Amino acid sequence: MEDKDKYLNFGECLGLISKSFGKPGERTFSMEIECNDNYIHLWLEKQQLALISQNIIKYKSFSPSVKNINSLYEKDEVKNYKLIDFALEYKESSNAFDFYFVGVDDQDKGIAATFSYQNKFAQSFANESLKIVSQGRPICSLCSNPINNDGHFCIKLNGHIENIKIV
Numbered sequence: 001m002e003d004k005d006k007y008l009n010f011g012e013c014l015g016l017i018s019k020s021f022g023k024p025g026e027r028t029f030s031m032e033i034e035c036n037d038n039y040i041h042l043w044l045e046k047q048q049l050a051l052i053s054q055n056i057i058k059y060k061s062f063s064p065s066v067k068n069i070n071s072l073y074e075k076d077e078v079k080n081y082k083l084i085d086f087a088l089e090y091k092e093s094s095n096a097f098d099f100y101f102v103g104v105d106d107q108d109k110g111i112a113a114t115f116s117y118q119n120k121f122a123q124s125f126a127n128e129s130l131k132i133v134s135q136g137r138p139i140c141s142l143c144s145n146p147i148n149n150d151g152h153f154c155i156k157l158n159g160h161i162e163n164i165k166i167v
Helices: 046-057 119-134
Strands: 008-021 028-035 038-044 079-091 096-104 110-118
Touching (some): 008 119, 028 046, 046 079, 046 119, 110 119
Antiparallel strands (some): 008 028, 028 038, 079 096
């Protein structure tokens, strides 16, 4: 996430909500972002949402958690993007996170944007996001793959090596 000045700056985020749709194994995850006059629906993978939340939680001791807003917006012009890459940067001086992301819309038009979010609200967002992520299929402790209701084929338990590289 180099060249920070190339990012479209949305300013301070007023609301950030994570959601999931569907049943475990077929869920889709999103972040709803409201920054000034910009409303963004950012679609992302379960692991991306978990990673964002875990990185925010690292700074929990810097700020008490404050309840996040639940109903974010009902706006006509909501921009939808699929998350490609992201970075979080904690600013100790303002006790806030700078969130950088790169995404694409349905027509493969890209966006590189940034916004800031106060740590006290980010902690609430992270806690709620981790609850949403944990409601899915359990993860195998050996191979880190999800365990389906109809069973699980664990490559490590069955003696197979993951990521064989032949040079």
